Amino acid sequence: MKYVDEYRDSKLAKRIADDIARLSDGRHLKFMEVCGGHTHTIYKHGIEDILPPNIDLIHGPGCPVCVLPMGRVDDAISIAHMENVIFTTFGDMMRVPGSHGSLLDARAEGADVRFVYSPLDALKLARQYPDKQVVFFAIGFETTAPSTAVTLLRAQAEGIKNFSVFCNHVTIIPAIKAILDSPDLRLDGFVGPGHVTMVIGLRPYTFIARQHRKPIVVAGFEPLDIIQSVHMLVQQICEGRSEVENQYARVVQPEGNVKALEAMARTMELRPFFEWRGLGFITQSALKLRPEFARWDAELRFEVPGLRVADPKACQCGEVLKGVIKPWECKVFGTACTPETPIGTCMVSPEGACAAYFNYGRFSMAAERHRLNVMPAMSAQESP
Structure with missing residues (x-):
């Protein structure tokens, strides 16, 4: 397939969904889409309404x-x-x-806060304003970490001293481990993140199949990508297999992006521990700058509070990120918490599950409630 329309063929999607229904034979299966980009595709294109009601897609912690x-x-x-x-x-x-x-709000109060499209834009500002300290707020999984790494290497090569990085990059594998070890949720498989895997490759996911006996299929971001990935997961379960499969082969190579991994290894190392919203502290789950790049480390250059702050009591982002509840089950969803007046991060980010539900899911809520009423006895503990 070469064109976008071919990835959105409704007739083909229906045929694959019918085959999923045939293969699953009414068995209630829960699959977690790890990436927030997948969540938005699911609700933008109504994929949950195409899949049979016994297939439940659960949101994961893949929104940085x-x-x-x-x-x-x-x-x-x-x-x-x-x-x-x-x-x-x-x-x-x-x-x-x-x-x-x-x-x-800080910008409205007079702080010089600017949004950029890449860390290289921030480095360009450092060149333009040599009398200013330019700080880049680095966030994201392994998808965006290579661009931060390359920028650090360029800053080092050019000797730019008024540029620094406030590093908040996180890694996907410890988060999946935390989900698998959580007693709150039972899963039958994973729709794996396409963009992260483009960098890290397939090998890091082998523990999911070997140790936890769960299938994982790395998926692309078009509607047919996700529907085909669900079909591949159901097929693995029907055949008694637990393997790492790559649906997104047109982009993801098994070994990942070696150059990107090398740049990350040269500039960053694992933190001993890092706090995740909803998941708590997870060991070796985030990145910090190596000692060789200390002069470009904003955490060392500036004094920051470094305090742990509890989420607002009304916000249930933590439960949403772990897949324990759906966004619309949060008591402030769509009322006190909207994209214009967000209480939690899941309503802010373009990849947030709450934003996806709010923007695309209003017509799916009735179907979701019907799904729960159809299978009221199927609990997480009863799922196979």
């Missing part, structure tokens, strides 16, 4: 903005307010709430 704890947002805001600082960030971080407002 959503998993960032409030304390780290407060740290970023404290840097932004410092004198002589230009604080740069991706656009979706501008409205993420801290305990006392957001970066957008």
Whole structure:
């Protein structure tokens, strides 16, 4: 297939969904789509309405903005307010709430906060304003970490001293391990993240199949990509297999992106521990700059509060990120918490599950409630 329309062929999607229904034979199966990009595709294109009602898709912690704890947002805001600082960030971080407002609020209060499309844009600002300290708010999984790494290498090569990185990159494998070890949820398989896997390759997922006996299929982001991935998962279960399969072969290579991994290894190392929203502290789950790049480390250059801040009591982002509840089951969803007035991060990010439901899922809520009423006795504990 070469064209976008071919990845959105409704007749082919229906045929694959019918075959999923035949293979699953009414068996209730729960699959977690790890990536927030998949969540948005699912609800934008109504994939849950195409799949048979016994197939349940659960949201995972694959939105890097959503998993960032409030304390780290407060740290970023404290840097932004410092004198002589230009604080740069991706656009979706501008409205993420801290305990006392957001970066957008900080800009309204006079802080020089700018959104950029890449860390190289931030480095360009450092060249343009040599009398300013330019800080880049680095977030994301292994998908965006290579661009931060390349920028650090360029800053080192050019000897640019007024540029630094506030590093909040996280890694996907420890998060999946935490999900698998959680007693809150029973899963039958995973729709694996396509963009992350494009960097890290397929090998890191083998523990899911070998140790936990769960199938995982790395998927692309078009509707037929996800439907085919669900079909591949159901087929594995019917055949008694637990393997790592690659549906996104047109982009993902088994070995990943070796050059990107090398750049990350040269500039970053694992943190001993890092707090995730909803998942708590997970050991060796995030990245920090290596000692050789200490002069470009904003955490060492600036004093930050470094305090742990509890989420608002009304917000249930943690339960949403773990797949324990659906976004619309949160008591403030769509009322006090909207994209215009977000309480939690899941409503802010373009990849957040709550934003996906709010933007695309209003017509799916009735179907979702019907799904729950049709199978009221099927609990997480009863799922195979």
